[in-house]
Amino acid sequence: MPHTAELIAVGTELLLGEIANTDAQTLSRELSALGINVFYHTVVGDNPQRLRAAVEIARSRADLILTTGGLGPTCDDLTKTVLAECFGKKLVFNQEAADRMEAYFRRLHPDSGRMTENNYQQAYLPEGCVPFQNDWGTAPGCGFETDGVRVVMLPGPPSECGPMFRARAIPYLRDWADGVIVSRSLRLFGIGESTLEQQLRAQMNSMTNPTLAPYAKEGECELRITAKADNETAARAMLAPVEKELRERFGDLIYGADVDSLEAVCLPLLKEKGLTLGTAESCTGGLAAKRFTDLPGASAAFKGAVVSYTNEVKNAVLGVPQELLDQYGAVSAPVARAMAQGARRVLGCDLALAFTGLAGPDGDGRGNPVGLVYVALAREGDCHVREIHAAGSRSRIRTVAASHGFDLLRRHLTGQTL
Amino acid sequence: MPHTAELIAVGTELLLGEIANTDAQTLSRELSALGINVFYHTVVGDNPQRLRAAVEIARSRADLILTTGGLGPTCDDLTKTVLAECFGKKLVFNQEAADRMEAYFRRLHPDSGRMTENNYQQAYLPEGCVPFQNDWGTAPGCGFETDGVRVVMLPGPPSECGPMFRARAIPYLRDWADGVIVSRSLRLFGIGESTLEQQLRAQMNSMTNPTLAPYAKEGECELRITAKADNETAARAMLAPVEKELRERFGDLIYGADVDSLEAVCLPLLKEKGLTLGTAESCTGGLAAKRFTDLPGASAAFKGAVVSYTNEVKNAVLGVPQELLDQYGAVSAPVARAMAQGARRVLGCDLALAFTGLAGPDGDGRGNPVGLVYVALAREGDCHVREIHAAGSRSRIRTVAASHGFDLLRRHLTGQTL
Numbered sequence: 001m002p003h004t005a006e007l008i009a010v011g012t013e014l015l016l017g018e019i020a021n022t023d024a025q026t027l028s029r030e031l032s033a034l035g036i037n038v039f040y041h042t043v044v045g046d047n048p049q050r051l052r053a054a055v056e057i058a059r060s061r062a063d064l065i066l067t068t069g070g071l072g073p074t075c076d077d078l079t080k081t082v083l084a085e086c087f088g089k090k091l092v093f094n095q096e097a098a099d100r101m102e103a104y105f106r107r108l109h110p111d112s113g114r115m116t117e118n119n120y121q122q123a124y125l126p127e128g129c130v131p132f133q134n135d136w137g138t139a140p141g142c143g144f145e146t147d148g149v150r151v152v153m154l155p156g157p158p159s160e161c162g163p164m165f166r167a168r169a170i171p172y173l174r175d176w177a178d179g180v181i182v183s184r185s186l187r188l189f190g191i192g193e194s195t196l197e198q199q200l201r202a203q204m205n206s207m208t209n210p211t212l213a214p215y216a217k218e219g220e221c222e223l224r225i226t227a228k229a230d231n232e233t234a235a236r237a238m239l240a241p242v243e244k245e246l247r248e249r250f251g252d253l254i255y256g257a258d259v260d261s262l263e264a265v266c267l268p269l270l271k272e273k274g275l276t277l278g279t280a281e282s283c284t285g286g287l288a289a290k291r292f293t294d295l296p297g298a299s300a301a302f303k304g305a306v307v308s309y310t311n312e313v314k315n316a317v318l319g320v321p322q323e324l325l326d327q328y329g330a331v332s333a334p335v336a337r338a339m340a341q342g343a344r345r346v347l348g349c350d351l352a353l354a355f356t357g358l359a360g361p362d363g364d365g366r367g368n369p370v371g372l373v374y375v376a377l378a379r380e381g382d383c384h385v386r387e388i389h390a391a392g393s394r395s396r397i398r399t400v401a402a403s404h405g406f407d408l409l410r411r412h413l414t415g416q417t418l
Numbered sequence: 419m420p421h422t423a424e425l426i427a428v429g430t431e432l433l434l435g436e437i438a439n440t441d442a443q444t445l446s447r448e449l450s451a452l453g454i455n456v457f458y459h460t461v462v463g464d465n466p467q468r469l470r471a472a473v474e475i476a477r478s479r480a481d482l483i484l485t486t487g488g489l490g491p492t493c494d495d496l497t498k499t500v501l502a503e504c505f506g507k508k509l510v511f512n513q514e515a516a517d518r519m520e521a522y523f524r525r526l527h528p529d530s531g532r533m534t535e536n537n538y539q540q541a542y543l544p545e546g547c548v549p550f551q552n553d554w555g556t557a558p559g560c561g562f563e564t565d566g567v568r569v570v571m572l573p574g575p576p577s578e579c580g581p582m583f584r585a586r587a588i589p590y591l592r593d594w595a596d597g598v599i600v601s602r603s604l605r606l607f608g609i610g611e612s613t614l615e616q617q618l619r620a621q622m623n624s625m626t627n628p629t630l631a632p633y634a635k636e637g638e639c640e641l642r643i644t645a646k647a648d649n650e651t652a653a654r655a656m657l658a659p660v661e662k663e664l665r666e667r668f669g670d671l672i673y674g675a676d677v678d679s680l681e682a683v684c685l686p687l688l689k690e691k692g693l694t695l696g697t698a699e700s701c702t703g704g705l706a707a708k709r710f711t712d713l714p715g716a717s718a719a720f721k722g723a724v725v726s727y728t729n730e731v732k733n734a735v736l737g738v739p740q741e742l743l744d745q746y747g748a749v750s751a752p753v754a755r756a757m758a759q760g761a762r763r764v765l766g767c768d769l770a771l772a773f774t775g776l777a778g779p780d781g782d783g784r785g786n787p788v789g790l791v792y793v794a795l796a797r798e799g800d801c802h803v804r805e806i807h808a809a810g811s812r813s814r815i816r817t818v819a820a821s822h823g824f825d826l827l828r829r830h831l832t833g834q835t836l
Contacts, residue, residue, distance in 0.1 A: 009459075014443075014446070015450075015456045015457065015458075016446055016447070016450050016456075017443045017444065017445070017446030017448075017450065018447075018631075020438050020442070021438065021439055022438050024432075024435070024438070024461070025432075025436075025437065025439075026435065027435070028432070028434055028435030030435075031435075032435065039462070039465075040433075040460065040462055041432065041433065041439070041460065042460055042461075043458065043460075044457070044458055047457075050458070053479075054458070057475060192534075194490075194491045194534050194536060194537055194556075195534055197491055197536065198491070198536050201536075213430075215431065215436075216575070218577075279725075281707075285707055285710070285711025285716070285720075285723075286699075286705070286725065287704070287708045287711075288704075289703055289707075289725045290702075290704040290708040292703070293704065293705075293725075293727065294703075294816075296778075296780075296812060297780075299727060299728075302703075303727055303728050303730070303731055304724065304725045304726050304728060305704055305723070305724070305727075306722065306723070306725075307697075307704065307707045307723035307724075307725070308722050309711065309716070309721055309723075312721070312766060316764075317722070317724070317764060317765070346734075347735070348730060348731075360714070361714050361715075362714075369525075371525060389525060391525045393554070394712075394714060395712065398712075
């Protein structure tokens with residue numbers, strides 16, 4: 001019977017929305033990798049009564065309680081005091097913790113004198129606990145077990161919480177780890193989340209281990225297969241047939257597995273084939289170039305971009321014939337084609353993507369709808385144009401348009417139909 | 419007696435640590451601005467029993483329950499079903515919601531236009547509720563009140579949750595607001611957070627209402643002054659003297675109040691002066707153009723950009739003399755200057771920003787350190803170059819570099835020293 005954990009984050013700043021509870025994300029990921037189920041996250045302010053109430057609820061529904069925050073002098077060690085009390089423990093002085101804090105303090109303030117008194121109270125820990133010394137900050141954490149319930153306390157700052165969990169809490173929890181959980185993420189472009197979900201619902205509901213779950217990204221979908229087994233090899237062996245079946249079913253709608261983005265799939269393919277890329281961008285305003293150059297090593301394949309936000313620049317820099325602009329307007333397939341071919345020539349690249357459309361809020365004078373975008377891929381010999389209708393905010397329309405460009409590119413590079 | 423709220427986020431992806439609960443941060447900020455206390459956040463998975471348990475606990479300690487996520491077809495509208503059940507409501511079909519979803523789908527798929535069946539279940543809402551139509555996605559939300567407890571349901575995607583709260587939930591909650599909390603956010607560029615914090619610590623600690631808090635953005639700082647009063651006029655009157663004092667103290671390091679970004683400050687100034695802008699980008703790879711064209715109405719001032727990721731493009735498109743590139747290398751003040759002047763000429767704009775530097779991970783052959791970026795502003799008559807040394811990730815270096823460009827621009831447009 002696997003153990004179940006509840007995370008309790010302590011901090012009024014979380015309840016005021018000054019920060020997001022990223023510790024919960026970090027710890028949840030770590031815990032599920034250990035095969036420990038996380039059923040609840042709770043956030044409570046720097047308030048003893050409400051923290052006590054949250055702890056009582058947590059111990060009634062979980063056998064592992066992890067707290068983050070509320071350690072250290074600024075919050076009177078609220079968490080340590082309340083948790084020790086809830087579990088009937090005294091707080092006892094821990095010399096090593098005090099020594100480490102002094103050393104840490106000296107490293108930070110070599111000139112100034114002794115550590116302030118309120119720092120020493122951090123060296124008091126619940127009796128009989130396993131101290132988690134903090135090499136990433138001052139407040140130590142700890143772990144202890146009472147009546148079959150384990151409590152792990154970690155500092156709140158993300159730069160301390162994650163490292164402390166990995167270096168101190170994982171060894172402490174090792175004997176509670178229950179196999180491993182391994183996920184494989186298939187990324188799809190060109191199918192809607194609800195369509196995907198409808199096609200897979202029966203199968204998803206029938207699966208327990210591995211499980212299959214769809215997620216919507218901006219204009220994309222992700223299918224995550226998750227298997228739990230005694231070891232990674234066994235888990236991967238359970239994932240493989242499901243992936244195979246999904247690949248047979250969705251074919252080239254799947255653009256990658258465990259990859260970050262369409263452009264991340266394109267870069268290695270371009271390098272491998274020794275091809276260079278450039279973009280000509282109107283409505284995307286440089287987003288496609290920005291996304292591609294977000295990739296480390298992009299310079300191996302990326303030549304550059306022309307952001308032609310006005311017709312003058314389309315004509316003067318990219319050489320889009322004025323007649324085309326007059327006859328069809330900037331938002332048109334002929335202009336998209338001329339932009340892509342112009343970029344290929346001007347930037348001297350093998351492949352060029354072009355984007356022209358309406359991201360909103362304003363339309364053009366020609367009654368084209370906001371969300372209409374023409375995306376073109378120019379290559380040796382020909383140029384392919386895709387017409388898309390994106391919905392949502394200006395930012396979403398720009399993102400979806402750029403993704404369609406990279407989808408054309410990866411289809412070209414993998415020899416699939418555009 | 420102020421109302422107390424509890425946020426319940428529904429989604430297994432949160433418990434697996436695949437995403438952080440940023441909706442809770444957004445809603446917490448909004449709620450405290452309404453003077454509604456948030457005492458707990460709870461996160462629960464896509465599990466009816468555990469959601470029911472969380473709801474029962476929440477209604478025992480809060481009189482406002484806000485749920486995020488678990489709406490929409492992929493999760494069988496778990497949240498709506500369970501909440502309706504907990505509060506003894508039937509789900510009834512809402513025609514307007516169905517119509518809006520159909521319209522949304524026609525925009526997305528003008529050819530097919532057929533919405534999948536599983537989408538229609540989203541149009542069922544608890545009887546007697548106030549429907550929150552969703553203009554940012556498909557799943558509608560709603561609000562209803564039973565036995566003095568109010569329930570507000572919002573979709574999970576952050577791009578829908580925030581807008582839905584502001585446009586739909588705030589009017590619904592208006593009568594529960596307790597006084598007003600008004601914040602004024604001063605944005606600073608050119609001073610580090612720790613310096614700022616050190617200079618203001620004593621003052622911040624001495625203030626209770628209004629309060630003063632610093633926040634670090636990527637390479638920027640924000641000072642938020644927050645006052646609580648019976649009405650907005652009274653609150654603003656409390657903010658004014660603090661802002662005045664801070665402006666006297668930090669002068670032109672403050673680039674705006676309640677503004678989104680440096681570029682958002684520049685656009686209206688450019689329009690007002692009838693000036694146009696263009697960029698020439700190497701290491702930023704189109705990020706500056708992307709950021710500027712993220713602004714609705716950017717086309718009124720933005721002409722375009724040349725992303726010259728290679729020396730060939732710098733030379734062929736921007737006309738950077740080959741001798742400069744050979745003698746000083748691409749990452750140099752002379753090349754930055756030539757890029758900016760080239761962009762001004764090629765794009766036919768009044769003002770041009772140029773960026774050339776090393777965003778990493780790799781350095782250039784010349785031993786320049788990663789993080790070194792030259793940022794240039796070319797204007798009628800002269801060109802100013804700023805040398806910066808940015809720390810951190812590739813993404814941070816690119817962001818900071820682009821911000822320095824917009825800082826040069828806003829200083830030029832406001833007649834301050836560059």
